[in-house]
Structures are given as C-alpha cells and as structure tokens.
Amino acid sequence: GAVVSQHPSRVICKSGTSVKIECRSLDFQATTMFWYRQFPKQSLMLMATSNEGSKATYEQGVEKDKFLINHASLTLSTLTVTSAHPEDSSFYICSATPGGPSGNTIYFGEGSWLTVV
Amino acid sequence: DAKTTQPNSMESNEEEPVHLPCNHSTISGTDYIHWYRQLPSQGPEYVIHGLTSNVNNRMASLAIAEDRKSSTLILHRATLRDAAVYYCILRGNNAGNMLTFGGGTRLMVKP
Numbered sequence: 365g366a367v368v369s370q371h372p373s374r375v376i377c378k379s380g381t382s383v384k385i386e387c388r389s390l391d392f393q394a395t396t397m398f399w400y401r402q403f404p405k406q407s408l409m410l411m412a413t414s415n416e417g418s419k420a421t422y423e424q425g426v427e428k429d430k431f432l433i434n435h436a437s438l439t440l441s442t443l444t445v446t447s448a449h450p451e452d453s454s455f456y457i458c459s460a461t462p463g464g465p466s467g468n469t470i471y472f473g474e475g476s477w478l479t480v481v
Numbered sequence: 482d483a484k485t486t487q488p489n490s491m492e493s494n495e496e497e498p499v500h501l502p503c504n505h506s507t508i509s510g511t512d513y514i515h516w517y518r519q520l521p522s523q524g525p526e527y528v529i530h531g532l533t534s535n536v537n538n539r540m541a542s543l544a545i546a547e548d549r550k551s552s553t554l555i556l557h558r559a560t561l562r563d564a565a566v567y568y569c570i571l572r573g574n575n576a577g578n579m580l581t582f583g584g585g586t587r588l589m590v591k592p
Contacts (some may be wrong), residue, residue: 370524398579407568408525408582457524459580470580472517472524 367391368460370473377480382446385476387414387458393438394460399431402455402475414441414458448480485569490587493559501554501586503569508549512573515580516543516554518565525568525582528554564590 367390377383387397395416400408412433413421420433432444441460445452457475486504493499505514513532517525529536529543531552536543542555556563568585 368524400582407584408519408580410579410581413579455522459524469527469530470515471527475522475524477522 368458368471368473370458370476372476373474374477377448379449379480380447382444383448383478384442384444385456387441387473389439389460392462395438397435397441397458397460399433399443400457400459402457408457445478450480453478453480485571485583487569487583487586489584490589492589492591495561495590495592496558499556499559499588501567501588502551503553504551505571506550508571509573512571514543514545514552515570515572516567517570518567520565559590561590561592564588
C-alpha cells in the first residue's frame with residue numbers, strides 16, 4: 365500500500381542551528397502534504413499545509429520564518445527548523461494522500477524526534 | 482470541523498473484544514468517520530473509516546449509529562500490540578486531506 369517515509373527518525377541538534385526533516389511519498393504523488401507537531405502526552409497539532417510548487421499555508425501561531433517548508437516535487441516535502449531552541453524539541457509528523465474524495469485514506473510518516481540541546 | 486468526544490482512556494484484557502466509543506453529535510451529512518491509532522513513538526496508522534453503513538476490515542469493525550451521531554470502533558480480540566491511542570476524526574468534503582485530532586482514547590491491554 366501507499367507509504368509515507370520521514371527522515372531522519374531521530375535528530376539531536378545544538379541550540380541556534382537549523383535542522384531539516386524530509387517527508388517522502390514512496391509510491392504515489394502528493395500535491396499536498398501536512399506537517400504536524402506532537403508534544404509528549406498530547407495530541408497532534410497541525411502546523412502547516414505544504415503545497416507542491418507554491419508557498420505553504422501555516423496555522424495560526426506557527427512562525428513561517430522559523431519553520432520553513434519546501435515542497436519542490438510531488439513526492440518530497442521538507443521542514444526546516446531554523447535557529448532551533450530547546451522548546452522546539454518535539455515529535456514532527458507528516459502526512460500525505462494519493463488524493464481524491466474525503467473518504468480516501470491519509471497516510472502518515474513514522475515521525476521524526478527532534479531534540480535541541 | 483465537527484467535534485468528536487472520546488473517553489480519555491480504556492482498559493481491556495488480552496484476547497477480549499474492545500468497544501471504543503465516539504460521540505459526534507454535530508456531524509454533517511457529508512462527514513466521513515475516520516479512525517486512526519498511534520502506537521508509542523510512531524506516526525498515526527489508519528484503522529478504518531465509514532460514512533453510514535457499518536464497515537469491517539482485517540483490523541477492526543466500525544459500527545455507526547443510525548443517526549450517525551455516534552460510532553464505535555470494535556477490536557474483536559485485543560492483543561498487547563493494540564495498546565495505543567485511538568483517534569476518532571470527522572473528515573468533511575471541504576477539509577481536504579487535513580485531519581484535526583482530538584484527545585483520543587488511550588487503550589491499555591492487560592495480559
């Protein structure tokens with residue numbers, strides 16, 4: 365079946381540096397991907413909608429200059445956390461779907477743990 | 482998006498059936514009912530979805546009330562690997578492919 369893959373699964377970076385997380389749809393094309401963030405013991409919160417070939421749409425309260433999203437191809441979206449701080453430490457998850465009506469399945473990546481030290 | 486209400490947690494014994502309820506009294510006629518589950522340190526995993534009729538697949542069954550204001554996810558024989566947070570989510574035609582997650586139900590399975 366359709367698979368969405370994220371890389372890296374875990375990353376540790378120093379405060380003030382930037383880190384990039386990739387989200388790939390392995391056997392289908394996705395014009396839209398979504399990025400979520402999840403803190404421990406909490407639910408997933410949508411950060412932004414990644415649109416292939418155009419600017420991402422960010423949810424209220426999410427800084428677009430801090431969380432840079434690039435969706436350069438139909439199978440790859442990247443999330444770059446710039447000038448990372450310890451409070452950015454979280455579980456980041458992407459999702460994508462082959463598209464179609466709202467009954468279609470949405471597939472999630474395995475998630476990426478970011479620890480900022 | 483229409484809201485769903487689920488119990489925070491439930492407990493089950495291994496190899497017994499589990500019924501996970503979800504209330505969605507403000508559901509609209511075009512909202513699909515989706516269930517996802519999230520195992521620890523993993524991304525959510527699709528379980529099942531339906532619109533009006535009950536649905537069965539290899540993972541679970543979905544029982545939808547006649548008025549569609551509630552639904553129940555049924556795991557026929559719980560295993561330890563079913564311990565996860567289960568999310569009931571409504572997805573409307575205008576929601577695109579975005580999902581809005583509520584708190585979900587944390588299922589604990591006792592051996």
